[in-house]
Amino acid sequence: MCTSLTYTNTANQHFFARTMDFPTTTPWRPIFLPRQYRWTTGLNETRQTTQAILGGGRQPIGIDNFLMADGLNESGISCAELYLPHAVKYAPTAQPDKINLTPQDFINWVLGEHTSLESVCAGLSQVCLVNQTWHGEPYVYPFHWVLSDTTGRNLVIEPTGGPLTAQLNPSGVLTNTPILATHFKNLTQLLGQASVTINQATQVAAKNWLATKQPLPTGSIPTNRFNHMAIRRLGTPTLTAEQTLPTLFAWLNEVRLPYDPAKRHQLNHNYTHYRSVIDLDHACYYFRPRTTERLQTIQLTPEMCDHWRVPHVFPAN
Template sequence: MCTSLTYTNTADQHFFARTMDFPTTTPWRPIFLPRHHRWTTGLNATRTTNQAILGGGRLPIGIADFLMADGINENGISCAELYLPHAVKYEPTAQSGKINLTPQDFINWVLGEHTSLDAVVSELSQVCLVHQTWHGESYVYPFHWILSDTTGRSLIIEPTGGPLSAQPNPSGVLTNTPVLAKHLENLNHYLGVPETVFTPATQQAAQHWIQTDQPLPTGSIPTNRFNQMAIRRLGTPRLTAATTVPTLFDWLNDVRISYDPAKRHQLSHNYTHYRSIIDLDQRQYYFRPRTTEQLQTIQLTDHMCQQWQTPEVFPAD
């Protein structure tokens, strides 16, 4: 039940931000993966990164590989997964001559093996996402992905059948099901724009909505969270360098899902494990966990990229 957005402020600094909403799991925490990191896909194939990665992830019990939910690589590309139930179509089996991956492998492939979004897009047709669990986990998770870079581009990859492809995301926002096209249609309907696709009128309507102080949609339904975040992102005057990170955290806070201790053992209990913001230009990762609310700030430095040779799991709190 995640919510995410890309953002460019008045100083032309580029950001990615998200809530990580998921049922109870092993702790999520900041994780660094080095260049030349050998990792095993869910299909037991070995791959090697050529880009260092910093992002949010976890080390599931009994599994030797890291599961990344979002991150940035040393070339300033970000990628994050969000839930897309009832819409995903994975291939039933691996295909000969393809880059065969399970859904949880996709972020490592994107960030670990590419220096630009164009390079990712050029190889997408070679990727086969296979309907198989990741290292024996209980479920095959339905995902779509939001990618961005230091040019301000925002792309969405949705495996809804056929070869993988990327589509631009003019709203800069993504939540869970439905697919992006339906989210944009719903946004226009909410704003009273008589179109099914994003147009300049969409942004103008969002600006009017904010200027006239109309109430934003609320609740945990993905459509409501998408509309709330899109109206804020599109309608609010561009943020300054000083106000960007605190304001994005405020926006994320308003769409987070509360933790209920009474439901902690229920597999279906979704709640916000952490909120994160990535400064793509500075390669800075801001991580705020639910447990302590204390902000961690970690930079993916040149020294880390060039000298660190082993993964680093940072404290969760």
């Protein structure tokens, strides 16, 4: 039940921001994965990274591998997973002559093995997402993914059948189900547009919405969170460099899902574990956990990429 957006400010700096909303799990933490890191897919095949990765992830109890929910690599591309229930179609079994991955493996493949979004897109036809659990975890998760880079592009990959493809997302926003095209339809209808295309008229309508102080859609429903964030992003005057980070965290806070201690043992209690912002131009990962709200600032430095040889798990708080 996550919400995400990409953003370019007046200084032409590029950002990716998201809430990580998920039922109770092992703690999510900032994690570094080095170059030449050998990891095992959920199908027990070994792959090796060529790019260092920094992002938000977790290491489930009893599993030697790291599950990444978002991150950036040393070439300045980002990737994040969000839920797409009732819409995904995975292959029932591994396919010959394909790069067979479980859904949880996909971010490692994107960020660990590519230096540009063009190279990711070129390799998508070779990827087969298989309907199999990841290292014995209880569920096969229905994901779609959002990718961005230092050009400001926002690409969305939705595994809804057939070969994987990436579609350009002019709204710059992604949440959960429904598929992106339906989100566009819902947003443009809300804003009173005849067209379902996200364009300059959408931006004007979003600006008018905010100028007239109409209340933004609220609640946990993905459609409402998508419309809320899209109106914020499209309707707000472009932020300066100084405004960007605090404003993005403020926007994420508007759509966060509350934690209820009384429901902490319920498997379906979905809440915001952390909010993160990635500065793609400066390879900086900002991580704010629910538990302490302490902002961690971690930069993926050349020294880390060149000399750190093993994964590193940063404190959650």
